[in-house]
Amino acid sequence: MSRIAYFGPQGTFTEQAARVLAAGDELIPVETVRSAMAAVRKGEADAACVPIENSVEGVVPATLDGLSESTPLVAVAEAILPIHFSVLKRRGDAPIRTVASHPHALAQVREWLEVNLPDAHPVASSSTSAAAVGVLDGEFDAAVCAPVAVEHYDLEVLATEVADVTDAATRFLLVRAPGALPEPTGADRTSVVAAAVNRTGTLAELLTALADRGINLTRLDARPTRNNFGEYRFFIDFEGHVAEPRILDALTALRRHCRNLRFLGSHPRADGTRSTIEPGFGNDDFADAAGWAAAVRKGELA
Ligand SMILES: O=C(O)C(=O)C[C@]1(C(=O)O)C=C[C@@H](O)C=C1
Incomplete structure (x- = not known):
């Protein structure tokens, strides 16, 4: 069984992509795209799953930079996932003043937020799931997440199928050290x-x-x-x-x-x-x- 480091924590879109690209392998969540690639470079993982480009917001700069720095890594497979979000919040009726997510995710729900949560201040987090963790910890009031995030974090679903562009998609790569x-x-x-x-x-x-x-x-x-x-x-x-x-x-x-x-x-x-x-x-x-x-x-x- 191979060890696959992925851009986490659990419940990111990248985890969904890793499940497609490395079914049956051991999936290891790490905090950043850079640390996923570093895990491969240090031999702590056999491959890394990272997002590369989104049809609405364009490339993921951290992935491009990670691919061009340090020792070479090569992409051996890719997956394209449709992207629509769930908005999660803490249980109860507290007002939503902050809504957090990965910058790519916030950019894909800007119009939805303007209409549905006009008083909430958008805050960038390192990933969609990191935003969910932040909501649990009381750091933010709501998070824009992958639909599976609710299976990992004890939060309430405020909305599902959220996307300004209905057919948005993100492409993910499985990268490893050069080889066959x-x-x-x-x-x-x-x-x-x-x-x-x-x-x-x-x-x-x-x-x-x-x-x-x-x-x-x-x-x-x-x-x-x-x-x-x-x-x-x-x-x-x-x-x-x-x-x-x-x-x-x-x-x-x-x-x-x-x-x-x-x-x-x-x-x-x-x-x-x-x-x-x-x-x-x-x-x-x-x-x-x-x-x-x-x-x-x-x-x-x-
Ligand atoms: O934060 C996540 O869930 C990710 O997998 C990252 C990411 C991205 O980098 O574009 C992946 C898909 C969505 O477009 C939003 C965020």
């Missing part, structure tokens, strides 16, 4: 973080390296390097698997254009969307062309 990669499926995602050289056109060069090989991007984010003001790392997700010739060709091109390139994994997409392959950009096309060039090089073809 998941097999390609035809519906895969590859991720890298690139520190481009600081000169005109370098981001365009990175994107062109992908576009020239017919590779469709699924996400592009920038995070500051923290060292020099104005210097950024680019997180690029794209369709395909490093086992495919066209993806390998693109990665080697990216490597040439970067000061530093970190491979963050190739794994099956949770939504099963197959890679878009334009004519002339298939793996067979790349393999044929490479074979032809090798034969020309040996003087066997012209």
